[in-house]
Amino acid sequence: MSSRGRPQASGRTYLVASVDHALQLLAAFQDHPSLAVRESAELLGVAPSTAHRLLTTMQASGFVVQDPVTRRYSAGPALVAVALASLQRIDVGRVARPHLSALAAETRETVSLAVSEGATIRFIDSVEGPDVVRVRSRTGLAVPAHTSAAGKALLAGLGRDELLRLYPTTRLQRRTPHSIGSRTLLLRELEDVRRLGYATSLEESSPGLASVAVGIGDVRGRVIAALAVLVPAERLDTHRTEHIAVAARGRAKRIEAELTSARDAPRQVERG
Secondary structure: OOOOOOOOHHHHHHOOHHHHHHHHHHHHOOOOOOEOHHHHHHHHOOOHHHHHHHHHHHHHOOOEEEOOOOOOEEEOHHHHHHHHHHHHHHHHHHHHHHHHHHHHHHHOOEEEEEEEEOOEEEEEEEEOOOOOOOOOOOOOOEEEHHHOHHHHHHHOOOOHHHHHHHOOOOEOOOOOOOOOOEHHHHHHHHHHHHHHOOEEEEOOOOOOEEEEEEEEEOOOOOEEEEEEEEEEHHHOOHHHHHHHHHHHHHHHHHHHHHHHHHHHHHHHHHHO
16 A cells, blocks of 8 residues: 555654555555455464454444455445545535625624534634624634533534533533533433524523524435624624524525535436
Protein backbone atom coordinates (compact mmCIF):
# COMPACT_ATOMS: atom_id res chain seq x y z
CA MET A 1 0.00 0.00 0.00
CA SER A 2 1.20 3.50 -0.78
CA SER A 3 2.68 5.49 2.12
CA ARG A 4 1.12 8.67 0.73
CA GLY A 5 -0.23 10.87 3.49
CA ARG A 6 1.11 8.61 6.27
CA PRO A 7 3.40 9.81 9.12
CA GLN A 8 7.07 9.28 8.38
CA ALA A 9 10.33 8.78 10.29
CA SER A 10 10.26 10.08 13.85
CA GLY A 11 6.50 10.78 13.63
CA ARG A 12 5.86 7.03 13.57
CA THR A 13 7.62 6.56 16.92
CA TYR A 14 4.47 7.61 18.76
CA LEU A 15 2.06 5.35 16.88
CA VAL A 16 0.32 2.47 18.65
CA ALA A 17 1.26 -0.44 16.41
CA SER A 18 -2.02 -2.39 16.57
CA VAL A 19 -4.13 0.73 15.94
CA ASP A 20 -1.84 1.80 13.11
CA HIS A 21 -2.11 -1.64 11.52
CA ALA A 22 -5.90 -1.64 11.81
CA LEU A 23 -6.11 1.78 10.17
CA GLN A 24 -3.80 0.65 7.38
CA LEU A 25 -6.10 -2.28 6.68
CA LEU A 26 -9.20 -0.10 6.63
CA ALA A 27 -7.48 2.33 4.27
CA ALA A 28 -6.46 -0.60 2.03
CA PHE A 29 -10.11 -1.20 1.15
CA GLN A 30 -9.90 1.94 -1.02
CA ASP A 31 -7.77 -0.06 -3.48
CA HIS A 32 -8.81 -3.64 -2.69
CA PRO A 33 -12.47 -4.77 -2.77
CA SER A 34 -11.51 -7.63 -0.45
CA LEU A 35 -8.45 -9.01 1.31
CA ALA A 36 -7.33 -12.46 2.43
CA VAL A 37 -5.44 -12.91 5.69
CA ARG A 38 -2.14 -13.55 3.90
CA GLU A 39 -2.58 -10.50 1.66
CA SER A 40 -3.29 -8.39 4.72
CA ALA A 41 -0.18 -9.73 6.43
CA GLU A 42 1.96 -8.84 3.40
CA LEU A 43 0.53 -5.32 3.25
CA LEU A 44 1.34 -4.74 6.92
CA GLY A 45 4.62 -6.65 7.04
CA VAL A 46 3.42 -8.83 9.92
CA ALA A 47 2.80 -12.52 10.54
CA PRO A 48 -0.48 -13.98 9.20
CA SER A 49 -1.55 -14.75 12.78
CA THR A 50 -1.24 -11.06 13.67
CA ALA A 51 -3.23 -10.03 10.59
CA HIS A 52 -5.89 -12.61 11.44
CA ARG A 53 -6.28 -11.23 14.99
CA LEU A 54 -6.65 -7.69 13.64
CA LEU A 55 -9.28 -8.74 11.11
CA THR A 56 -11.32 -10.79 13.56
CA THR A 57 -11.24 -7.89 16.05
CA MET A 58 -12.50 -5.47 13.39
CA GLN A 59 -15.10 -8.04 12.31
CA ALA A 60 -16.47 -8.18 15.86
CA SER A 61 -17.07 -4.40 15.70
CA GLY A 62 -18.62 -4.52 12.23
CA PHE A 63 -15.79 -2.69 10.46
CA VAL A 64 -15.12 -5.68 8.22
CA VAL A 65 -17.14 -8.73 7.18
CA GLN A 66 -15.90 -12.12 6.02
CA ASP A 67 -17.26 -14.07 3.08
CA PRO A 68 -18.03 -17.57 4.46
CA VAL A 69 -17.06 -19.21 1.16
CA THR A 70 -13.90 -17.36 0.05
CA ARG A 71 -12.86 -16.43 3.62
CA ARG A 72 -11.88 -12.99 2.32
CA TYR A 73 -12.63 -9.79 4.22
CA SER A 74 -14.29 -6.65 2.89
CA ALA A 75 -15.60 -3.33 4.29
CA GLY A 76 -18.31 -3.86 6.90
CA PRO A 77 -21.44 -1.90 7.84
CA ALA A 78 -19.72 0.12 10.58
CA LEU A 79 -17.08 1.39 8.16
CA VAL A 80 -19.73 2.20 5.56
CA ALA A 81 -21.78 4.04 8.19
CA VAL A 82 -18.80 6.21 9.13
CA ALA A 83 -18.21 7.06 5.47
CA LEU A 84 -21.88 7.87 4.87
CA ALA A 85 -22.03 10.04 7.99
CA SER A 86 -19.06 12.05 6.73
CA LEU A 87 -20.68 12.49 3.32
CA GLN A 88 -23.94 13.48 5.01
CA ARG A 89 -22.16 16.22 6.93
CA ILE A 90 -20.69 17.54 3.71
CA ASP A 91 -24.11 17.49 2.05
CA VAL A 92 -25.94 19.23 4.86
CA GLY A 93 -23.21 21.87 5.11
CA ARG A 94 -23.32 22.58 1.39
CA VAL A 95 -27.11 22.70 1.19
CA ALA A 96 -27.56 24.71 4.39
CA ARG A 97 -25.06 27.49 3.59
CA PRO A 98 -27.39 29.81 1.62
CA HIS A 99 -30.15 29.24 4.19
CA LEU A 100 -27.82 30.31 7.00
CA SER A 101 -27.25 33.57 5.11
CA ALA A 102 -30.96 34.08 4.46
CA LEU A 103 -31.90 33.40 8.08
CA ALA A 104 -29.16 35.75 9.33
CA ALA A 105 -30.53 38.49 7.09
CA GLU A 106 -34.12 37.83 8.20
CA THR A 107 -33.42 37.74 11.94
CA ARG A 108 -30.42 40.13 11.88
CA GLU A 109 -28.67 37.67 14.18
CA THR A 110 -25.81 35.19 13.83
CA VAL A 111 -26.88 31.80 12.52
CA SER A 112 -24.89 28.58 12.94
CA LEU A 113 -25.07 24.97 11.78
CA ALA A 114 -24.12 22.32 14.34
CA VAL A 115 -23.63 18.55 14.26
CA SER A 116 -23.41 15.98 17.02
CA GLU A 117 -20.20 14.49 18.40
CA GLY A 118 -21.70 12.30 21.09
CA ALA A 119 -22.43 14.36 24.18
CA THR A 120 -20.73 17.32 22.49
CA ILE A 121 -21.78 19.38 19.49
CA ARG A 122 -19.59 21.18 17.00
CA PHE A 123 -20.52 24.25 14.98
CA ILE A 124 -19.43 23.56 11.41
CA ASP A 125 -20.57 26.82 9.80
CA SER A 126 -21.76 30.28 10.82
CA VAL A 127 -22.98 33.49 9.23
CA GLU A 128 -22.79 36.56 11.43
CA GLY A 129 -25.74 38.92 11.69
CA PRO A 130 -25.51 42.46 10.29
CA ASP A 131 -25.97 44.36 13.57
CA VAL A 132 -22.99 46.01 15.25
CA VAL A 133 -23.72 44.20 18.52
CA ARG A 134 -23.90 40.55 17.56
CA VAL A 135 -22.67 37.09 18.48
CA ARG A 136 -19.40 36.25 16.77
CA SER A 137 -19.02 33.23 14.46
CA ARG A 138 -19.02 29.90 16.29
CA THR A 139 -17.47 27.88 13.46
CA GLY A 140 -15.21 25.15 14.82
CA LEU A 141 -16.32 25.60 18.42
CA ALA A 142 -17.35 22.50 20.40
CA VAL A 143 -19.58 22.72 23.50
CA PRO A 144 -21.41 20.23 25.73
CA ALA A 145 -24.69 19.41 23.99
CA HIS A 146 -26.90 19.92 27.03
CA THR A 147 -25.74 23.55 27.46
CA SER A 148 -26.81 24.83 24.03
CA ALA A 149 -30.04 25.13 22.08
CA ALA A 150 -28.42 23.41 19.08
CA GLY A 151 -27.32 20.54 21.30
CA LYS A 152 -30.78 20.14 22.80
CA ALA A 153 -32.32 20.11 19.32
CA LEU A 154 -29.94 17.28 18.37
CA LEU A 155 -30.45 15.38 21.63
CA ALA A 156 -34.24 15.60 21.25
CA GLY A 157 -33.93 13.39 18.19
CA LEU A 158 -32.51 10.52 20.26
CA GLY A 159 -34.39 7.81 22.14
CA ARG A 160 -34.22 7.40 25.90
CA ASP A 161 -31.76 4.48 25.75
CA GLU A 162 -29.36 6.48 23.57
CA LEU A 163 -29.61 9.45 25.92
CA LEU A 164 -28.85 7.27 28.95
CA ARG A 165 -25.76 5.92 27.19
CA LEU A 166 -24.58 9.46 26.49
CA TYR A 167 -25.34 10.55 30.06
CA PRO A 168 -24.67 7.55 32.32
CA THR A 169 -24.48 9.66 35.50
CA THR A 170 -27.21 11.81 37.01
CA ARG A 171 -25.09 14.94 37.41
CA LEU A 172 -24.12 17.02 34.38
CA GLN A 173 -21.28 19.45 33.80
CA ARG A 174 -22.32 23.08 34.32
CA ARG A 175 -20.57 25.80 32.31
CA THR A 176 -22.52 28.64 33.92
CA PRO A 177 -24.94 28.95 36.86
CA HIS A 178 -27.77 28.69 34.31
CA SER A 179 -26.66 25.34 32.83
CA ILE A 180 -28.79 22.24 33.35
CA GLY A 181 -27.11 20.31 36.15
CA SER A 182 -29.01 17.02 36.22
CA ARG A 183 -29.98 14.32 33.77
CA THR A 184 -33.56 14.34 35.05
CA LEU A 185 -33.97 18.03 34.20
CA LEU A 186 -32.36 17.49 30.80
CA LEU A 187 -34.74 14.65 29.90
CA ARG A 188 -37.66 16.80 31.00
CA GLU A 189 -36.51 19.71 28.87
CA LEU A 190 -36.00 17.48 25.84
CA GLU A 191 -39.65 16.46 26.11
CA ASP A 192 -40.53 20.17 25.87
CA VAL A 193 -38.26 20.52 22.83
CA ARG A 194 -40.08 17.68 21.06
CA ARG A 195 -43.46 19.18 21.94
CA LEU A 196 -42.59 22.75 20.88
CA GLY A 197 -40.46 21.88 17.87
CA TYR A 198 -37.57 24.07 18.95
CA ALA A 199 -34.99 24.41 21.73
CA THR A 200 -33.72 27.41 23.66
CA SER A 201 -30.70 28.25 25.78
CA LEU A 202 -30.40 31.34 27.96
CA GLU A 203 -26.85 31.94 29.17
CA GLU A 204 -26.37 28.20 29.65
CA SER A 205 -23.17 27.85 27.63
CA SER A 206 -21.76 31.38 27.96
CA PRO A 207 -22.76 34.46 29.98
CA GLY A 208 -24.70 36.94 27.86
CA LEU A 209 -25.46 34.41 25.10
CA ALA A 210 -28.92 33.09 24.21
CA SER A 211 -29.99 30.89 21.31
CA VAL A 212 -32.94 29.27 19.60
CA ALA A 213 -32.45 26.11 17.53
CA VAL A 214 -34.34 23.57 15.46
CA GLY A 215 -33.33 20.15 14.23
CA ILE A 216 -32.70 19.21 10.60
CA GLY A 217 -33.84 15.70 9.70
CA ASP A 218 -32.80 13.28 6.97
CA VAL A 219 -35.10 11.19 4.82
CA ARG A 220 -35.36 8.59 7.60
CA GLY A 221 -36.47 11.18 10.11
CA ARG A 222 -33.19 11.19 12.05
CA VAL A 223 -31.96 14.56 13.30
CA ILE A 224 -28.57 15.02 11.61
CA ALA A 225 -27.87 18.70 12.30
CA ALA A 226 -29.25 21.73 14.08
CA LEU A 227 -29.88 25.26 12.85
CA ALA A 228 -29.27 27.76 15.64
CA VAL A 229 -29.86 31.50 15.88
CA LEU A 230 -27.51 33.06 18.45
CA VAL A 231 -28.60 36.26 20.13
CA PRO A 232 -27.23 38.59 22.83
CA ALA A 233 -29.29 37.53 25.86
CA GLU A 234 -30.81 40.96 26.47
CA ARG A 235 -32.41 40.87 23.00
CA LEU A 236 -34.29 37.59 23.43
CA ASP A 237 -37.79 37.75 24.92
CA THR A 238 -40.73 35.36 24.49
CA HIS A 239 -42.14 37.08 21.40
CA ARG A 240 -38.75 37.20 19.68
CA THR A 241 -38.08 33.57 20.59
CA GLU A 242 -41.27 32.46 18.85
CA HIS A 243 -40.56 34.64 15.81
CA ILE A 244 -37.06 33.19 15.44
CA ALA A 245 -38.33 29.65 15.95
CA VAL A 246 -40.87 30.02 13.14
CA ALA A 247 -38.26 31.46 10.78
CA ALA A 248 -35.72 28.75 11.67
CA ARG A 249 -38.26 25.94 11.20
CA GLY A 250 -39.09 27.28 7.76
CA ARG A 251 -35.43 27.25 6.75
CA ALA A 252 -34.89 23.79 8.24
CA LYS A 253 -37.77 22.40 6.18
CA ARG A 254 -36.25 23.87 3.03
CA ILE A 255 -32.90 22.31 3.83
CA GLU A 256 -34.57 18.94 4.43
CA ALA A 257 -36.44 19.19 1.11
CA GLU A 258 -33.23 19.99 -0.77
CA LEU A 259 -31.36 17.13 0.91
CA THR A 260 -34.16 14.77 -0.15
CA SER A 261 -34.08 16.08 -3.72
CA ALA A 262 -30.29 15.69 -3.89
CA ARG A 263 -30.55 12.12 -2.60
CA ASP A 264 -33.30 11.16 -5.06
CA ALA A 265 -31.67 12.79 -8.11
CA PRO A 266 -29.22 9.90 -8.88
CA ARG A 267 -32.09 7.40 -8.72
CA GLN A 268 -34.11 9.45 -11.20
CA VAL A 269 -31.13 9.51 -13.58
CA GLU A 270 -30.71 5.75 -13.28
CA ARG A 271 -34.38 5.17 -14.05
CA GLY A 272 -34.20 7.49 -17.01
